[in-house]
Amino acid sequence: MGILVIGSLNMDMVVRTDRAPQAGETLMGRSFSLSPGGKGANQAVAAARLGGDVTMAGTVGDDAFGRELRDIMEREGIHTEFLRTSASSPTGVASIVVEESGENRILIVPGANLELSAEDLKGMEELIAGADMLVLQLESDYNMTVKAAGLAHKHGVPVILNPAPAKEIGPEILPYITYLTPNETEVALMAGMPVQNPSDAEKAARILLGKGARHVIVTLGSKGALIVTEEGAEVIAGYPAKVVDTVAAGDSFNGALAVQLAKGLSLREAVGFANAVGALTVGREGAIPSLPDREETERFLRERAKA
Template sequence: MGIVIIGSLNMDMVVRTSRAPEAGETLFGQAFALSPGGKGANQAAAAARLGAEVTMIGRVGKDGFGRELLEVMRQEGVHTDYIGQSETQATGVASIVVDEEGENRIIVVPGANLEMGREDIAALEPVIRQAEMVVMQLETDLSMCEQAASMAHSHGIPVILNPAPARVLTDELLQHVAYLTPNETEAGILAGMAVNSIADAEQAARLLLQKGVENIIVTLGSKGALIVNHAGSRHIPGFPVQAVDTVAAGDSFNGALAYQLTSGKTLTEAVRFANAVGALAVGKQGAIPSLPQLAEVEQFLKESARP
């Protein structure tokens, strides 16, 4: 079964502008595009492009956006048998403003993504039981995520939880997570403190370790990522690149991390590889369109290792 990704599928509505508008202000934008996305779909496509066998669990509406997302997933080689179609809810959408620095501001309307609940995931226990790894985010129903993590944990299946968008999580959920992958903001929210430095990120991660998470990987943007577990902490530097669009940076990292860990790599190796995938993703526009192929990542790593 390979990697099972439980998560969101959205149609991204992307506006590019010089800067984000202030309250009550109207600006002219430079471009607009519809782009298939959603954190779950992005992570599924990222892992599949690298060569992983990926099965996606999620839900779309019976509308044009839903049909397009299903087709994109199939084209990316993701198994779509467990992506349902809602009879009443529209496909999720995300409104994204990208400024000239490549930074983004996102509003998500989940739609059909929130329709999948505990009963639906319970019916898919045979799928989860066969997985090598389960990957989740938080653009879907939280109680469903809690049940899925518990189910995977009970069968000895490691869980990657990308806690985005950030929200308060129970200790019970965190105790079922093998790899928690917050960014600096999310780590701060989860730990109840401000995170403004790598030292802060380590302190927040250690607080989360006390809640039962096995490994915390705090993503630090261009600074790379910080691994914290009971064996210690290690900063894995990032790769300097010119950011064009950061929309799928975290999602590409998580898809790559899952691919590497299920390929038998150490956590340090997996995080360095995932940093490279994230760096390549921010160099292109769009979410799924920006995700690199394996050969591109390997070439990038080879060139980055040269003196």
Template structure:
């Protein structure tokens, strides 16, 4: 069960990011379905998981398109509301010549999901095998969803993006926290710029109540920090074309594997592979690989080693 955002991404490609007050001629513009919640839901569904989503879109063309895409991917959309008051969320994304991105999100209808909605959907949350959350929606709603899941013994994956400070109560309800280096630094108060500092940040987050911390490190893979110690799970170096949805693909993949009974190390390695494939393609949802592609990639990688 993914609880989170659905956005339409407006992607501009340019050789470099403009300076303040500067106008550049871009190379390409595209509309691409996305939103961290939708990305993670589709990522898990394409990898074989049975996925349902709780979210909100507007009664507009972007909302209709996003719902249609979710349905096409086999995702249960019964709990995606249609707001009459707010437009579907959008994200403005600039991608530079190195494939790096800068994103501004206007949440729109995503903000209409509130804590009271989670209370109303408590039975739905209780029946899930795994809850996946991000922070592009109302923080109080995320806290309520995590608390309900925790109360019923349902594991919670929290991808803490966009980065912001979180309460100790929220963190104590999280089973798997998946920050990148920047997010880990904000949450822990420890700047993450090395493997040692990543481990220190992970330990600080464990002290706040999180059960497992998985810090994503881009092409270097990910670092797991939990009561068993720390383990580095190497990544799969590839040429990045577009890093949009790299973290979302990782989270969806990890969730699908954990829900299927894999170990955390296996799930993280699988997530690394999915992320590597996603950055090799443009767009958010269009870049998300299917299970056969991931399995082929892992087989070819192992054969080459």
């Protein structure tokens, strides 16, 4: 069937400014825009643009934002049979402040995203069982996310969990996870230890392996990504990039990882490709608008190979 993404769809309200305000401070921003996003939607579109056969499952509101997000999924060729419309909750939104440096601060109001429950998955078990890869995040109902991972594990379907937004998770879900993809902040929180360098990241990742995750891939920004397994650890180098906006960088990485692994590439090869996708994503504004397609990514890789 291809790649199944179960997760969030949001409309991003993006303010660009020289710097984020301090507590009690008012600043003038430089621009405002609405941009479709949400970690689930971002990862689904990233995978679809890179050649994946993608199904998106989640919930939007019966409002203008929800209709726009559904239209975008369909225009990208994503299957939406399991994208529900809530009769009572609005579409999720994210308020994003993007500084001149490209760094961002995000506040999410999940809205309809929380309506897809563990109980609802009873009607989706066949869908999950037929997937080549299940992709999950932590912007939706947590019990539903745990249930989805458990169903995939039951049917032998590999699971990618992008543990964002950061929160503590443990043995209720980690034994179901084939590929755990935290950034440095997230791996530190989950492992309960400070992470200030790749050596710390490896120690933290090994704690999570001990709790059941099979592979941990710690994203390191421009430095690339650290793969940690029971067999060893390796940093897969990243690509220098001019950072315009880091929104969706992690999501593009996860979408790319899902596509390459579903195609049968090795984890090392898949992570190298995903690093390139992430580098392209941070060079543009917005979430979904910043996601590259396969042709652009392969051209980028060819150019870097000649350099």
